[in-house]
Amino acid sequence: MTTTPPRELPEFDVDSTIYKHLADSQMNVELDTGDMILNIGPQHPATHGTLRLVVRLDGERVIAADPIIGYMHRGYEKLTEFRTYPQITTLINRIDWLSSFANEVPFIAGAELLMGIEAPPRALWIRTALTELSRIATFLLFLGEMGLQVGAITPAFYGFRDREYVLNLIEASTGGRFHPNFNRIGGIKDDLPWGWIADTRECMAKVLESCDTFEDLVVGNPIFEQRTRSIGIIPAELGAGYGVSGSNLRASGVDWDLRRDGNPHLPYDQLDWKVWTHPDGDSFARYWVRLQETRESARMVLQLIDGLPSGPIMAKVPRIIKVPAGEVWVNTENPLGEMGYYIVSKGATGPFRVKIRSASFSNVSILPWLLRGVYVPDVITILASLYFILGDIDR
């Protein structure tokens, strides 16, 4: 057997350098390219609002990313200093607009702690049920939309359809699809309407069924796996240092859920449920964890409506709400992560200072680290899998 001689280069070449590279054993000598600066956003479907991402590209690879936020900054921390406690729930509804009800809960719980008021059990159970319903609504949108970002349109329709069922339930009990403003200091505004419990039971069956559909359609799909497996890995320790919380951190294997591990503001300890984690920390893990959590929330809602205690829905509250001087830090598990309020009161009808700790702000602050070295199409899946709401970043 004779060895083939090295290939002759054409003499007349136009692209002689390229041919030389091809013939050269050092094929992987990188071609000299200039950096390119690419603006992603402010308007992009993966950003749920107006997030601008300035990325510096070397070919298809991101070498630096800088998120520019503030397009939706509404100055809520300043505005809370000029409003009374009942007025503020209207504002904080708009922080994370997909799960508005869950935003109200920690603030109201903080004001109740400062005033020494305890909401009656029925109010707490309804609060928990509505918080879990808004979690389901938020996650259903994610489960559908994440498919859309990798090119699968069908899950988006399922996601939007099933979310609408849940929003109908929220609307039936609170009167608002997106901004319920339903929590009151000392309880909730109204009792549940007639027939709501039967509707909820029916709807939760649909949600559980739809989770199975997502599992079949998306999780088992080889294209989806290729686009999300080992993409955008957040190491657990680094994620915690950045303040990444909620499902994003649980997808990195951290078994930490404020519903179980935080201060008990809602009666989660009376329910039978489990915290889901995934060891991988990639985009796929974040999708998988949220899918399991949607199921878990549906089971929790079923338990909540079965065990709903009777009794009043409001504690005795003074007509004009004056909160005694003091400080309190209250955080709860929002659908997007840790949502907290540090309330400083000086005994007036409004707070002196409210620090709003929103989940997406810290979740997105890891992006400059996370996007370094990934390819442009993966930027989109990483953004979608982190799942943030711009109102929750910009406040």
Place this chain on the structure above:
Amino acid sequence: MSPDAPDVVEEQPPALTEQAEEILSRLRTALGDGIVDDGGAYGGLILRVRRDAWLPAAEAGKGAGECDYLSFISAIDWMPAPALADEGSGDTSNPVQPRETTYGVTGSEGRFQVFAHLESTQRQRWGVTLKVDVDENDPRLPSWVGVYPGADWHERETWEMYGVVFDGHPSLRHLYLPHEFEGNPLRKDYPLLAREVKPWPGLVDVEPMLGDAADAAADADEASAE
């Protein structure tokens, strides 16, 4: 509240939880006299540290305190809120803050205080709030970015909103506001411009509707009955 509690309600710190006591004893060992004062708010631990102990406090919080998770960093301006134009109207929809300067749990030396909250992802109900006074005329602190990478954005926000400079921060630039913005909007002496242009309408702006007079009479009856 027990009946033999002292008269000054604000200075009565509620008991610390077991976990908070444990963190307190660990951080006391680590920081020594760097801790100026400690207090509690509804079971949670609040520590006020000396300015030169701000960076060691983060390191101790992460190391000995086992708080691997940075929740937030922000600041408080303890200056009393300036009076609003329509305060005397008796409109209860407009909160009137007290005029005297008071400081919250663990107190403060001056106007500005930076505070942060740390938590542990490995334990249950495990967290600490750290506070530090900063100089009013030259607010300056060492940056936490080397300890908690998430401090980056929180410190940018605090710098932008309160003017606190963080030494050693990689790029202290505007986060929310345009880069040419001047002033520190969350300081108490920075006016809420919307209110300057037009006072809060509150109750006076509502147009009277049919039957309002009857409702007002019913309200008055109810109020007198109470």
